[in-house]
Amino acid sequence: MSTVQHPVEVDHVTKTFRRHHDRATSLKQFVAGGRRRTYDEFVALDDVSFNVRRGEVFGVVGHNGSGKSTMLKIMAGILHPNKGEVRVHERMSALLELGAGFHPELSGRENVFLNAALLGMTRKEITARYDEIVDFSGLDDDFLDTPVKTYSSGMYVRLAFSIAINVEPELLIIDEILAVGDIDFQRKCTERFLEFRNAGRTTVLVTHDMNSVRTMCDRAVWLDHGKLRGTGEPGEIVDGYTESMTGSTDRVAKLGSYREGSGELQFTAARMLVDGEPRRSLRTGDDLVLELELTATSPIDDPAVSVTVMTASGLMLSEPCTRDADIVLGRVDDRRALTVRLPDLALLPGEYQVHCTVSDARRHHIFDRVHSAVTFDVMAGTPLEQFGTVSLRPQWTVE
Ligand SMILES: Nc1ncnc2c1ncn2[C@@H]1O[C@H](COP(=O)(O)OP(=O)(O)O)[C@@H](O)[C@H]1O
Numbered sequence: 001m002s003t004v005q006h007p008v009e010v011d012h013v014t015k016t017f018r019r020h021h022d023r024a025t026s027l028k029q030f031v032a033g034g035r036r037r038t039y040d041e042f043v044a045l046d047d048v049s050f051n052v053r054r055g056e057v058f059g060v061v062g063h064n065g066s067g068k069s070t071m072l073k074i075m076a077g078i079l080h081p082n083k084g085e086v087r088v089h090e091r092m093s094a095l096l097e098l099g100a101g102f103h104p105e106l107s108g109r110e111n112v113f114l115n116a117a118l119l120g121m122t123r124k125e126i127t128a129r130y131d132e133i134v135d136f137s138g139l140d141d142d143f144l145d146t147p148v149k150t151y152s153s154g155m156y157v158r159l160a161f162s163i164a165i166n167v168e169p170e171l172l173i174i175d176e177i178l179a180v181g182d183i184d185f186q187r188k189c190t191e192r193f194l195e196f197r198n199a200g201r202t203t204v205l206v207t208h209d210m211n212s213v214r215t216m217c218d219r220a221v222w223l224d225h226g227k228l229r230g231t232g233e234p235g236e237i238v239d240g241y242t243e244s245m246t247g248s249t250d251r252v253a254k255l256g257s258y259r260e261g262s263g264e265l266q267f268t269a270a271r272m273l274v275d276g277e278p279r280r281s282l283r284t285g286d287d288l289v290l291e292l293e294l295t296a297t298s299p300i301d302d303p304a305v306s307v308t309v310m311t312a313s314g315l316m317l318s319e320p321c322t323r324d325a326d327i328v329l330g331r332v333d334d335r336r337a338l339t340v341r342l343p344d345l346a347l348l349p350g351e352y353q354v355h356c357t358v359s360d361a362r363r364h365h366i367f368d369r370v371h372s373a374v375t376f377d378v379m380a381g382t383p384l385e386q387f388g389t390v391s392l393r394p395q396w397t398v399e
């Protein structure tokens with residue numbers, strides 16, 4: 001009997017994390033230095049096995065916290081399982097969480113060299129590919145000489161994807177990262193990705209976008225609280241997963257049209273209030289209040305919350321953020337409600353939508369972004385204007 005060697009073999013993998021709690025039970029004890037250090041073991045992956053076959057696009061689906069990123073980090077060799085093993089038989093490059101693998105103080109240029117070296121390229125190979133990597137990323141030369149900590153999340157992704165795909169891996173591992181760049185760049189990535197696939201190379205892909213699982217993947221696996229719920233035909237996996245989601249997490253699943261992010265914090269409610277009442281429409285000149293609720297699955301310090309106000313066709317009008325207003329949320333470890341008031345609304349009649357985003361303080365890492373979390377109509381009000389999107393508050397004088 002001959003055994004086929006698959007590019008990735010996941011063999012009875014169990015991964016546990018220790019979660020530490022620093023606990024001083026009383027102030028006195030705390031002052032006396034008698035704090036107890038306790039921890040519990042958390043099973044992030046529980047006896048998971050599957051193979052990824054050569055040349056396929058393999059999807060990994062599951063709700064937030066189900067162990068997808070942990071699985072990919074084990075494949076990439078960043079984490080090690082407690083039991084079982086993952087065997088990778090191909091030259092791999094991995095596009096994990098935003099900025100993972102980037103050194104914030106180094107310039108873009110230095111990071112290209114550092115990253116490519118980590119992926120196993122020689123200095124000569126990197127130099128030969130450098131222009132192509134930069135070209136593909138579309139970043140300006142000036143930016144390549146500045147530290148990547150000054151980059152926007154979009155710039156991060158451009159550079160990271162460009163490196164990952166241009167080092168000619170045989171196996172590409174992607175953790176839901178593509179949704180962040182702009183449309184043009186996404187199209188470029190998709191094209192390059194299809195080339196990669198058509199060349200018979202292998203991809204493992206985590207995504208929340210069930211349409212891409214259906215259309216792009218050859219097979220998929222479903223993780224649920226660290227356990228394998230199924231492996232197989234993408235359509236069946238997606239159906240099973242979606243059914244389980246709509247059954248259990250009603251309120252969250254109904255919020256917005258599409259969501260992305262790593263999930264430590266999630267929006268569990270978002271609505272518009274006018275004069276203290278939930279509403280779906282208002283008038284130019286009204287005060288709009290957005291009421292948001294966040295729920296933590298693990299504690300996060302000082303997240304940033306922003307609301308992106310857009311026209312129905314997707315033109316971004318404004319993106320107020322707690323950071324810009326110097327609002328500090330502190331540690332969020334349970335539920336947190338917040339509101340943002342947009343007084344004397346300048347929007348003219350039309351349909352609008354609001355995306356809600358919660359990210360780390362530097363706005364690099366997205367915990368949750370809910371697209372079209374709130375949609376509303378604006379009707380004619382004050383000032384009364386006929387055309388356009390916003391009122392610029394005109395003040396006419398006639399001599
Ligand atoms: N380094 C870590 N220490 C402790 N817990 C962790 C660590 N990394 C992940 N976890 C926990 O393991 C679970 C699975 O996380 P993850 O693999 O990121 O899930 P997913 O990518 O499916 O959202 C989550 O509950 C997460 O909080």
Ligand SMILES: [Mg+2]
Binds near residue numbers: 068
């Ligand atoms: Mg993840």
